[in-house]
Amino acid sequence: xxxxxxxxxxxxxxxxxxxxxxxxxxxxxxxxxxxxxxxxxxxxxxxxxxxxxxxxxxxxxxxxxxxxxxxxxxxxxx
Numbered sequence: 001x002x003x004x005x006x007x008x009x010x011x012x013x014x015x016x017x018x019x020x021x022x023x024x025x026x027x028x029x030x031x032x033x034x035x036x037x038x039x040x041x042x043x044x045x046x047x048x049x050x051x052x053x054x055x056x057x058x059x060x061x062x063x064x065x066x067x068x069x070x071x072x073x074x075x076x077x078x
Contacts, residue, residue, distance in 0.1 A: 017049050038058055
């Protein structure tokens with residue numbers, strides 16, 4: 001991460017990654033969508049997104065946390 005990024009509050013860096021993930025997965029029903037979203041976010045590591053925050057998101061996503069599962073066809077989380 002660039003030195004000037006240290007001045008950006010941690011909360012703001014978390015929200016930026018969370019918003020990107022949400023934008024990429026909103027309304028998704030395909031389980032592959034999460035993996036594709038994570039790959040796209042990883043493309044911005046170091047210049048758009050804080051690598052530590054992205055690493056934490058990846059760890060959470062690969063843990064199978066229910067909040068990160070694609071929506072079922074009924075529109076509710078599985």
